Amino acid sequence: MFKQDQLDKIAASQEKWAEKLEAAMKRRPEREAEFAVDSGVTIKTVYTPLDLADRDYEQDLGLPGEYPFTRGVQPNLYRGRLWTMRQYAGFGSAEETNQRFRYLLEQGQTGLSCAFDLPTQIGYDSDHPLARGEVGKVGVAIDSLADMETLFDQIPLGKVSTSMTINAPAGVLLAMYIACAENQGFKKSEINGTIQNDVIKEYICRGTYILPPEPSMRLISNIFEFCSAEIPQWNTISISGYHIREAGATAAQEIAFTLANGIAYVQAAVDSGLDVDNFGPRLSFFFNAHLNFLEEVAKFRAARRVWAKVMRERFGAKNPRAWTLRFHTQTAGVSLTAQQPMVNIMRTAFEALSAVLGGTQSLHTNSYDEALALPCDESVMIALRTQQVIGYEIGVCDLVDPLGGSYYIESLTNALEEKAMDYITKIDTLGGADKAIEYMQKEIHNSAYQYQLDIDNKKKTVIGVNRFQMEEKPPEGLLKVDLSVGERQVEKLTKLKAGRDQAKVDSLLKAIREAAESDANLIPVFVDAVKEYVTLGEICDVLRDVFGEYKQQIVF
Amino acid sequence: MSEKRIRVLVAKPGLDGHDRGAKVIAQALRDGGMEVVYTGLRQTPEQIVTAALQEDVDVIGMSILSGAHGTLFPEVVKLLKEKGAEDVLVVGGGIIPDEDIPALKEAGIAEIFGPGTPLENVVNYIKEKVN
Structure with missing residues (x-):
């Protein structure tokens, strides 16, 4: 990027x-013996063109919307x-x-972004013994199409896009969403949204596997x-680093484990005879935005570049849209504190800003009371x-990739890419992500x-927790889901x-078993x-019966 | 020290899959000199109590982040009593609103450790209570 005589x-x-x-350090000793990001990259006092001496602008950065998409997936974002x-x-x-x-x-x-309760996520109806105490707690309970129809009442599914955090089922x-949209009078091809559908990370860290x-x-x-x-506009999977990070991974591990999972899904689809240029463009991703602001910006940029190379070089994709990593971001739930909860508003704002400077396609900002209850x-x-302040008031959206070209951001982007590639290589030697679950869990x-x-x-400061603590009154006005939700849902x-034609239900379940x-x-x-109101639990019971259930290995 | 090592069962009742906290606590207790068994996810109160009796533990530590603590924590204490094992110390943690804590203590949960609790506090609490 720079001429040799300049560099000299x-x-x-x-x-x-x-x-x-x-001399300055003698007068003003530094606050830390070493400055570093959690991913294990040491931070120098200052960065200069020398840190990017071996880099090539066209090859490593390119323009927004162009390979390797370091600067974003859209030319004008x-x-x-x-x-x-x-x-x-x-x-x-x-x-x-x-x-x-x-x-x-x-x-x-x-x-819209829909949260389902745990029984729904694990394929149990609300009347299942394991659903006790859990119905409607962390999300909405959906047993059948009837619940889905209520959920989207007066919301035109051909006009809004909906992201559904649902994996194993x-x-x-x-299928229920399609049936619901069709009942509203829309065609399948008009609906738009995302299902998370990322089961490997459920085995690794989120736990709603079947x-x-x-x-x-x-x-x-x-x-x-x-x-x-x-449904060509549908995002068929949201390959998620969010939960991997929430579970404790560093930024580099978040990139690596997410993309390793992505590689496993692409490989499985290719092995089943699908064309990477066909399904590749519908893959989407989901990342965390954590507290180390500049590291996070670099992380998003590095992830885009690694994925572009994976799709083009490893899988031979020719469709440029299959090279792009489009992602949703959520701010870091683990960074929120129960102490002085209003301070969480600031944490979330900085995290959200890192996602925007990293070029996110969609964003969820956490609410300040989430270390205490549902918001x-x-x-x-x-x-x-x-989000609206970031989007409309502070000017950061008037150009694309405003931090691109910062010596530090570029250098850290490179370092995170290298660290992530080391992990991906290691996972490859273990046989791929679906075979390396315990390795990732341990890391x-x-x-x-x-x-x-x-x-x-106290090596790491958390305001209100290990520094600047104060006496506080217990918080008021927290949202509470009462237990009668479960009882009403079961009724x-x-x-x-009781109102269905049981013979029809049985024959539909038989068809599922045969398929x-x-x-x-x-x-x-x-x-x-689902169109005949066969329930989620009934369908998943057939699948459990045919395929068996996953048994978790205990790793700690 | 010839003192018997404290035995702890760390358990995840209910369907919630967030086990970062449970595993970090399990490791801290182990590093603090205790013998620790971690049950893994999706344990019913019955399974937890059976495991506690089989492993002959002094303490059960449970973690729930889904909001189902009000149903599941007291159930474990009730089952322990039924089996004549009410001497087992039961503690809990997770996303548990302050206002729920009195009812949980009333039901026999000895202590609730909320977000931000230093690991050392949990280790020390258990050592004091058990010895």
Whole structure:
């Protein structure tokens, strides 16, 4: 990027300057023996062109919208349209969540993001014994299409895009969403949204798995195939580093483990005969925005570059859209404190800004009360307003990749790419991500434990927790989901089951079993079944019976 | 020291898959000289109590972040009593609102450790209570 004679001059002045620096450090000893990011990259006092001497602008950076997409996936990015402001919401009954959705849309939110309760995420109906105490707690309970219809009542599914955080039973919930949109009068091809559908990270760290890896990978490939043919605008997977980071991974591990999982999905789809240029453009990603502001900006940029190379060089994709890493971001839940919760507003704002400077396609900002409970209406509104301030008031969206070219950002982008590639190579030698689950778990746990030790011994400052503490009154106005949600949901379900033609239900479940036992694509039979109000639990029970259940290995 | 090592069962009741905290606590207790068994995810109260009796533990530490603590924590204490094992110390942690804590203590949960608790506090608390 720089001519040799320029570099020589800079090297000479930097040598002289080093003496000055040493003298200054004697007068003003440094606060730390060593400055470093959590990913293990040492931070120097200052960065100069010398740190980028071996880099080539065209090859390593390029222009926005061009390979390797370091500077973003769109030529004009937020000058064209701001990111989608998408707050994750869902609790209690479908009626309550429908109200929260409509409140968010009225406040200027531009897309929906649906949280499901844990029984739904694990494919149990609300009347299952394991669902006790969990119905409607961390998201909305969906047992059948009837609940889905209530959830999206008066929300036109052909006009909004919806992201659904659903993994193991993603195909079934997608089938319900399609049926619901069709009932509203929209065509399949008009709907737009995302299912998370990322099961490997469920094994690694999020925990809502159902089936073993092999049938899970088949279901994911079934979804890729079905969507490319039927709902071309749908994002078929959201390969998620968010939870990997929340579980304790560093930024470099977040990139590496997420993209290693991505590689496993692409490989499985290619092995099942799908064309990478066809399904590749519909893959999307989901990252965390954590506290180390500049490291996070570099992380997003590095991730884009690594993925572009993976798709083009490793999988031979020719379609440029298959090279691009498009991603959603959520600010870091683990960075929120129960102490002095209002301070979380500032943490979230900086994290959100890093995502925007990193070129995110959509964003969720956490609410300040989330270390205490599910967010209340007021805290959700402030979280959304935070995004609006970044988008409309502070000028950072008037150009693309404003931090590109910063010697430090570029140098850190390079360093994170190298660290991530080392992990990916290691995972390759273990046989790929679906075979390296325990390895990743161990690495994540070690980082999580180190992080906590650093807080406990005050190497890392957490305002209100290990510095600047104060006496506080207990917080008020927290949202509470009461237990009657579960009882009402079970009543509704019992009534629904009694009102169906059981012979029809049985034959639809039989069709699912036969498809599961053959090589057929399962999604069309799911769609047929949910239209007749066959429940999520009934469908997943068949799958559990045919394929067995995943058994977690204990690693710590 | 010839003192018997404290035995702890770290458990994840319910369906919640967030086990960062449980595993970090498990490691801290182990590094603090205790013998620790971690159950893994999705344990019913019955499974937790059975494991506690089999492993002959002095302490059960449970972590829930899904909000199901009000149902599941007291259930574990109730089952321990039924099995005549009420001497087992039961503690909990996770996303648990302050206002829920009195009812949990009333139900027999000895202590609740919320977000931001230093590891040392948990280790010291258990050592004091058990010895």
